[in-house]
Amino acid sequence: MAATQLLTVIEPDGGVNGHDVGMTNDELLHCYRTLLRTRAFDDTCMKLQRSGRIGFSIPNKGVEATQVGAASALQKTDWLFPSYRDFGMALYHGVPMADMLHNMFGNALDSAKGRQMPVHFSFVEPIKFVSISSPIGTHLPQAVGAAYAMKLRGEKTVAVTSFGDGGTSSLGFHSGLNFAAVWKSPVVFLCQNNQWAISCPSSGQTASESYAIKAKAYGMPGVLVDGNDVLAVRKAMLEAVDRARKGLGPTLIEAFTFRMAGHSTSDDPTRYVPKEQFAEWEKKDPVLRFEKFLAKKKLWNEDVRAKYTDEATAEIHLAVQLAEGTPRPGIETIFSDVYRDVPAHIRKQGEAAFDLAARKGDASAGDGKFPL
Amino acid sequence: MAATQLLTVIEPDGGVNGHDVGMTNDELLHCYRTLLRTRAFDDTCMKLQRSGRIGFSIPNKGVEATQVGAASALQKTDWLFPSYRDFGMALYHGVPMADMLHNMFGNALDSAKGRQMPVHFSFVEPIKFVSISSPIGTHLPQAVGAAYAMKLRGEKTVAVTSFGDGGTSSLGFHSGLNFAAVWKSPVVFLCQNNQWAISCPSSGQTASESYAIKAKAYGMPGVLVDGNDVLAVRKAMLEAVDRARKGLGPTLIEAFTFRMAGHSTSDDPTRYVPKEQFAEWEKKDPVLRFEKFLAKKKLWNEDVRAKYTDEATAEIHLAVQLAEGTPRPGIETIFSDVYRDVPAHIRKQGEAAFDLAARKGDASAGDGKFPL
Amino acid sequence: MATLTLLQAVNDALKTAMRDDPSVVVFGEDVGPKGGVFLATEGLTKEFGANRCFDTPLSEDGIIGTGIGMALNGLKPVCEIQFQDFIFPAFDQIVSEAAKFRYRSGGQYTCPMVIRTPYGGGIRGGLYHSQSGEAYFCHTPGLKVVIPSTPHDAKGLLLASIDDPDPVLFLEPKALYRQVKGEVPEGKYKVDLSTLRTVREGRNVTVFCYGAMVPVCERAAVQAAEKGIETLIVDLRTLLPLDEEGVIEAAKQTGRVVVVHEAPRFCGFGGEISAIIAENAIEYMEAPIARVTGFDTPFPNTLEHHYMPDERRVLDAIEHVHNY
Amino acid sequence: MATLTLLQAVNDALKTAMRDDPSVVVFGEDVGPKGGVFLATEGLTKEFGANRCFDTPLSEDGIIGTGIGMALNGLKPVCEIQFQDFIFPAFDQIVSEAAKFRYRSGGQYTCPMVIRTPYGGGIRGGLYHSQSGEAYFCHTPGLKVVIPSTPHDAKGLLLASIDDPDPVLFLEPKALYRQVKGEVPEGKYKVDLSTLRTVREGRNVTVFCYGAMVPVCERAAVQAAEKGIETLIVDLRTLLPLDEEGVIEAAKQTGRVVVVHEAPRFCGFGGEISAIIAENAIEYMEAPIARVTGFDTPFPNTLEHHYMPDERRVLDAIEHVHNY
């Protein structure tokens, strides 16, 4: 595998060119199901936002294969340090859709207690899906630290961290990869190169030949892989995870893919993405790609798609009802979890807030909308 | 030139293996003279510190060739963003020793008005030698910005920035090289790899094959050069500077050398540098190396060394007298240069300080010593 | 004079400066073809070319670091940080470098540059798209910190900042971007840095505020007036260097003071205002110096309206110090 | 009990914690074989192995970022930043990440970690080896900020910090490292975070201080006593969360207050103390609340003794508020 040549497994006709896929039919169908559920989830969130029922979302369309392929290489005991576009990884490992929607609505059942913007998930089960941060790149060295702990205790787990092409310019990329390589940490760096960082194309992000080649600067292997190909991503991840578990150190994987939508619900990509690029990548849709492969294996036809789509629709429908029907978090959640124990000054501020509300009524919600 | 193979010009016997040196005898002797003056300056500062006459110094022994070779490739209109170990570059371009010593004494004639620690020089003439900062790596993106201005105005100048092996781990290295390559800025990054960052050896700094190879991550050429060889460093720098002037963008040069002393006057390298490493590099002394070359060209014998040494000694002797005899900066210098115009609150604080001194006498200097 | 939003006034100021002075360059993430995520830089690349208004890689350290280098070498960089919450990777370049270059070089090297960035809550941005970090920067000698609250001031203060010989952090109250409108003169004019603005005269209580809190305090003052309390409102505008004389004067005028900001209270900018008054005019005070601020917690999302000071809270404090 | 310097007490605390708990790891630049540039970590690599005390590459962002990851995953990292002046590259990791992890994850992920770093002047370190940045961190909810002034407290507070469930910034007054000596109990003991220490009782003037300013204030108090002024000295020790009740109480006791710190005045920690008093006890004040601080300039080198508050300046302020 190389840092400047694209690793592909699924051919245009759905064949795998002699690759040993090594997955059961059930496993393959779980991947497929997750692709569809991810797309359905994305779709629903976009619609919820457009109709004003949630404040914000981040489209996922086009990058599902990377997430499903990567997630499929992990054990439940591994740790994920994801970014905001990583719906698919959570869904793959069985995070309930409702839990994800509680976050999108920022309601009382949201694990983050409505404190974060939508898409900033945090889960400890069924896999460690570490609380997502908005600041780009900060989670890379954090993954390295978590991996250090694993190694120190002699565990055979790995930490995987996922970030965008833009994320490679961040401070955390530099310190994260450097520390990981020096420490030979069991960590995998997954760069989801969707070719855009909001409106900045790769040519404005770096002059390097590829993102994978940046691994050279840190003395670790760099692998460039077709991000629209579930099996190629899985293959690269499996190798990297295996290296990590064996104590051979970190790997940088670049998954080359495309964001088939705007950066977020606040973004209009037609201002800067060339029309032709959209058209070109429409043809490379990762879901169609995987369907071709499944069809060739006789695992797929339109009915299979319909069945899973219906399933996903029903699941998400129920989850939306649940989440939308759940009230806001209580005002006391503003004041808790700053520290384990509430210090006197914060306690007093909380008491004053309740006292004021009792005397003068509640604060009223503004009409501010997220612009980005 | 390559990122993992050492470029050398001066052979062990002083020959240059067919390289076209392309310098006049006067130019060569200016290099030699600067090597000796740099070493003399270093030596004097170490002694001044040991005898308590200045507070701190940073040894330079062993890395003089890198500085002289690099400086020799620049024009007076170019900009230097140096680090604290770069005495030689200033001396090469004709900064008077006395001006440098005013800084070492932090006196009233110090261009930094005694505000900075010793070795944190700042000069605008005869070359832009940009005010040195303690925080590692911050000056790299600054050099890129200065180079952007040159390019925007269509000037044919370059910005050169120099830093250590430890500096490659800093944030500024990552953002500096990345921005420079994307912008094709006329800038040269000179990594002086002296194999130690205080007590941290290269093996603890990075797992990459070399420092020069880190250029790959940014899409610019990386060159590894023998840092104890004036002519090799000059050759690499000339090529890089030429590329930059032609608008072809930045280059990363790694000069491989060795710090033949402690990190600073507060450091005891015997705690961590293996004895054998000192012994090995004693033999590779860059001054002896250049003398061999000059001797082969019939430009050198013991008398030449004696002559230049005497000259340097006399020069520095006078400069020390001047600097040591110059009084401290006036108290008003504490309050100026925070902004161009002194704002009211700072003016008042200054007035209060003078008033208090008038009523209760001056503050007395503590006996605090710099520990590092 | 045109009637502009605060956002349009910022855009107008940038265009005015770039027309006036070819050394002015504008850059940051997404400021080029997209025109910035709030559209503050819309049209600049088109009018002035991609050499003078351009996107950067995703590194605030790089944006400010290169901006410093440009400033050292004769350009007038106006850097945009997409959200103030994302300025922290550049904290070292700002506080260690830009703020200290003049001092540490004895005036040989200087950093006349502007860092523009939207700050504050009110857009359901949660922890990382809502913060008010002015206090972090106000504790840094060598920086100037400016926050407009009207379109007129936004343009005049920004033009003054661009002309300033020292580094200026220009914090734009994003909640007001499209919320406030006002008359804005055409062409170049400057609003002096370090002079506060009296928003409203009043003899009972003095309220100090800035940025997005100004309209909140104005609304509270209207309600207070209905209860017979006349409020003097001061928009500080330039937090550093602060118009200390003006602050002391305004505090003395009523002897009852409320300080308002969105940022957390502890070690916030309001403390400095209280301290200046307690140091210079305590004998004039007839009531505790009250602070109405964000809570000492991170910034929440769903409940942000409970977190941010609103008319209710400001009015309550006005009444409290008035009736003390 | 052994008599130790403050530096030895820090070293003792680290050893005690590492013996007590195998999940404690110590890392940073030069902390391994060299034992740290001040020798605070001397002997740790030898006793506990290079897996538990080790050098890092030169990146504060990396040190704190990996420390956070370790803390998330069950270790107790004690990170060293070589000088507080060099903490700024890690500012984002500290204020955006460590401080907010518990809150933003609803308590699912937490960051029990300690960041040790020497701060303050007195060693002729100039702009970048002398700063006191406590105010930057005290404005950050989610962090704790601790500063010892005696060997006893250094050990007890550091052990309490290592045991704390939340991130603690532990600022060590480098000027006192070898200057103060005192009795230090053997083995493990803790000094409560968030309880101030009364250094000296007095009924005329209250002085609030911390860290390296404590001995300076003590000396000033001796001189004041010679002039008949009895000074109550409070060592705040934990700045965040602050013992606010204790502060208010101590201020009320004399009605005359001086606040002392080395950091620049504007928006410094002293302002918060003044503000708390002005908000909660203004009617007890019989004089202006005075601040004695570093100047609002960067930290100079040759003239650092003029910059740092000394007995002269503290005494002058005590007399000023006393005679007001």
Ligand SMILES: Cc1ncc(C[n+]2csc(CCOP(=O)(O)OP(=O)(O)O)c2C)c(N)n1
């Ligand atoms: C430190 C920081 N700077 C700026 C931003 C604003 N921002 C949010 S997403 C984004 C682009 C990220 O691009 P990329 O890393 O390629 O990820 P993608 O969104 O394409 O998945 C930017 C600039 C941020 N969140 N954090």
Ligand SMILES: Cc1ncc(C[n+]2csc(CCOP(=O)(O)OP(=O)(O)O)c2C)c(N)n1
């Ligand atoms: C940001 C920052 N962190 C830590 C330090 C403390 N420090 C000063 S020099 C140094 C080592 C630098 O090593 P290197 O870059 O190799 O340069 P050299 O001293 O070897 O020339 C360190 C860690 C600093 N000055 N700045």
Ligand SMILES: [Mg+2]
């Ligand atoms: Mg992207």
Ligand SMILES: [Mg+2]
């Ligand atoms: Mg080095």
